[in-house]
Amino acid sequence: MIEVKRDNDPRLDDPWYLTKLDLAGQIYARLGQPFLTVRSDEIPSELHIRLKRITDARHTTVTLRDFDVLRSIYLRRQMRLTYAEVVQALGGGPVGFAKVAAFQVRRVLSIDLRDELGDDSLINFPGR
Known part of the structure; x- marks a missing residue:
């Protein structure tokens, strides 16, 4: 946090x-x-750029269905999922990215942003 x-x-x-x-x-x-x-x-500027990409999408609309999707994929796997898996589950592409970012800002998902975000970055769902 x-x-x-x-x-x-x-x-x-x-x-x-x-x-x-x-x-x-x-x-x-x-x-x-x-x-x-x-x-x-x-x-640092490189971290600022990384954080800005996430916070720029903070107002993205997420629905109860999106919450249900998160619960479903995390309950099935019982582990942290990769960024690519979560983005795909939430619609893929820019929409999936924006929803992941919005959930991160709203503290629903937990992404370690100390390193550059990539397809293999692990994402926790603390509410599972």
Whole structure:
């Protein structure tokens, strides 16, 4: 989990907000998920480009059927699936990519974005 904040975000000076972020980190740690808060100006350009591709599709419409598809493919396999498998299951091509990206931003899917996203990248479905 990466919480990206703009370098001029006034909440970064709010002790209550910082406590909230700390508590979120503790909860994610208990779930075995990493949690990082970074300022947008601290993100290396190659990672920024990778993240932007995902966040640009954050408003993509996903339906209850799309959720059912995810549950179905993950329950059948009982493991992490590859990016290519999940994209294909959600319609393939640009539509499938956009839905995977939207699910990542909405924290339904978990993709390790430290490396370039490729067909063999593994995707977790924490809600399975």
